Amino acid sequence: MSDRMTSAALARSASFCLLALAAATGLATSACKGKNGPGSQANGDEQAPPRTTDEASRPERVEIDLFAFGRQLGTVAPCGCTTDPLGGLQYAFGYIEAESEAGQRLILEPGSFLFPDPEGPEGPVDEAAWAQAAERAKLLQSRFSQLDGLVSGLGPTDYAEPEAGAESLATFPLPRVLGNVAPTEGAGAGEGAANPAGVEPLRVISLGHGLEAAVTVVVDPALAEAARGSWAADFPALQAPVEALAGLAPALAKADLQVVVVHGPRDLAETVAREVEGLDVVVMGGVLENADLGRLGSAPVQIGQTWLLQPGDRGQSISHLTFSLSPELPEGELPESWTLQPSATQLTAELERLESKLAKLAEDPAADAAFLARLEADRDALKSQLEDPSIPAEVAGAVITAQTKVSCRLPEDDAAKTALSRYDGWVAQKNAERFAGVKPPEPAPGKPGYVGVEACADCHEEAVALWKTTVHAGAYETLAVANKQYDLSCVGCHVTGFREPGGSEVVENEGLRDVQCEQCHGPGSLHVEDPRTDNIQLEPPRSLCLGCHTQDHSDTFDFEPYLRDVLGEGHGADARAALGEGPTAHALRQAGLEAAGGGCEKSKM
Known part of the structure; x- marks a missing residue:
């Protein structure tokens, strides 16, 4: 609670508990409230009703918007292979620009922003992959730094680039904060900690209407220590978050809104919300192990008088609070109480339920x-x-909550869209040059190599004819049309035998493009020379499919339904008959697309 707040503001805080209802209806929606009111669907298909003469002459309400991201982890766009791809800077920024006004917004990201977790599934494995990661970091920093109202945290993966380490902070400058750096050894009472250059303990952001927000970020010391002992040795040593926030309390209390971003687990964020007095908003921006939470985050809830927000990670969903103020309120003042104002999306959902x-x-x-x-x-x-x-004129202050899925159903930001296209072009050019003539190792003596689908067709014409009807047969083309055929994040799952002995590489993959027979049955050169059943893999294990069909890249994957689409006459007809009737991969994907509201246009991917 701010030193600047009067007893009226104390009453405002006490009435915040009325807003918990918003959390029940605001989870994971692709729709948004619209400026100066609860508004309509984000895709613009629904329009607010025309205003009456009295409404048109009424001064517009003042709206202050808070947008919270989770860990970005160097992600600029999603894999487009799922039924509902979430993320994409063009949609995140399109939403922010459509839903807020410059000078009246606060945009938060917790750190671990620039690079992927080196030990995670998207961690770069070689120099070329780190070059791509650095180019993505450049894109992220360039677009985010253009936003007014941005406060960035500092997380361990911001130090992950092996050659640069802490120098990445200067290479990719942002308005960073970190509030729980441990005091330097020998520091006297009241002396501050030695924050990294350019990283402040907290920042104060003007919100317009004479109001200010004070923001800091605290990182879980256990998370930092694990990284310091591995790939982020230069990351600063930290002290306990609650202890650090107690020291920052006087500075935080000078602002009208006090906001803390917790780069750590949910229980730590809840502890901060419970134990640190006066906080208006706490954002949980830590590791999300659960895939659904990683995509959707969790609906806003209230702990005591503090809002707790939990956005998804990698820009897949944004937590959004709007504070709507009556134009009658004097500048620099907040209302005595807040009124919950559900968004049109929330109202529609409740109407459908009734x-x-x-x-x-x-x-x-x-x-x-x-x-x-x-x-x-x-x-x-x-x-x-x-x-x-x-919002009725007599309502002095209203709060609107949203947990917004970032998808192609949101408006697009032209600058981010252009930057993403340039990134794809940069990757295509650089990797075409880097990997020209680079081939995988030759097979060891007596071991098989890859021969390509045409060699399979010499004996298995019916099987290859069936394969040509499957989505596997068009896997490479889906990359080529998006100019991602040389992207190291994608190509390995769209060719056959990637980086296997005698297989394919980023550029050198002629004859092994698409997901061909040998991706499942193994390299077939020995089988071509001497066709026998003991020198080829007849029944691929489920684990082989899971290498590419992960939740992040193939959300509807189910082994037996997917088998129904690749087995049939000339290719496992008996096995297909044994599976019997049931759902197919195509049916599961269509159902997923329908549940997501339809697929995205290719031009918007």
Whole structure:
């Protein structure tokens, strides 16, 4: 709670508990509130109703928006192979620009921003992969640094580039903060910690309307120590977050809004929210082990008087709070109390729930008439609110929450879209040059190499004909049309025998493009020379598929349904018959696309 706040502001904080309802209806929506009101769908298909003459002449409300990202981990765009690809800077920034005004927003990212976790699944494995990672870091820093209201944290993976280490902070400057650096040895009482150059303990951001937010970031010391002992030796030593925040309390309290970003686990974020007095918002921006949480984050909740936000990681979802102020409020003042204002998306979801319940009760002759009448009244009230979603003039302060999925259904930011296209072009050019003439090792004497699908067709014409009807047969083309055919993050799962002895490479893969027979059955040169059943893999194990069909890259993968699409006449007809009727890969993917609201246009991927 701010020193600048009066007793009226204390009442405001106490009434924040009324807002917990928003968390129940704000999870993982692709829609947004719109400026100066709860608004309509982010894709623009729905428009707010026209304003009356009185409404048109009424001064617009002042809106202050808070957007929270999770760990970016050097990610600029998602893999486009899932049914609902989440992430993409063009959509994240399109959403921010559409939903806020410059000078009236606060944008938070917790650190571990520049580079992937070296020990994670996307960790670069060689010099070429680190070159791509550095180019992505350049893109991220360039676009994020253009945002007013940005406060960046500092995380271990920001030090991960093996040649640069801490120098990456100067190469990719951002308005960074870190609030729990351990005091230097021998420091006297009241003396500050030695933060890395350009990294402040906290930052104060003007929010417009005479209001300010004080923001700091604390990192879990255990997370930092693990990185310091491995690939981030220069990362600063840290002290306990709660202890550090106690020391920063006087500086934080000078602002109207006090915000702490916790780069650590959920329980640490909850501890900070409970034990540190006066905080308005805590953002959990730590490691998300669960894939769904990594995508969607978690809906905003309230702990005491503090909002706890948990965005997804890698830019897949954004936590968003809007503080809407009456134009009658004097500058520099906050309202005595806040009113929950559900977004149009939240209202629509609740209306659909009520209408579904009413439809079921209509079929029940024993349904209580009075209960039905109450539900119908609630439904009619929701409809009225949707017809006029504007915030009533008498409401001095309203809060709107959203947990927004970042997808192609959001507006696009042209600058980010152009930057992503340039990045793809840079990767294509650099890797075409770097890997020209580079081939994988030759097979050891007596070991098989890869021969390509045409050699398979000499004896297995029907099997190859069936393969040509599958999505595996077009895997490489999906990269080529997006100019990603030389991208090290993609190519290995779109060719056959990638970097295996006698297999394919980034550029040198002629004859082994697409996911061909040998990707599942193993290299076939010995089998071509001497066709026998004991020198080829007849039944690929499930684990082989899981190398590429991960949750992040193939969200609908299920082994047996996917087998139904690749087995048939001339290629495992008996095995296909044994599987019987049931869902196929195509059916699962179509269902996934429908659940996601339809696929993205290729031009928007």
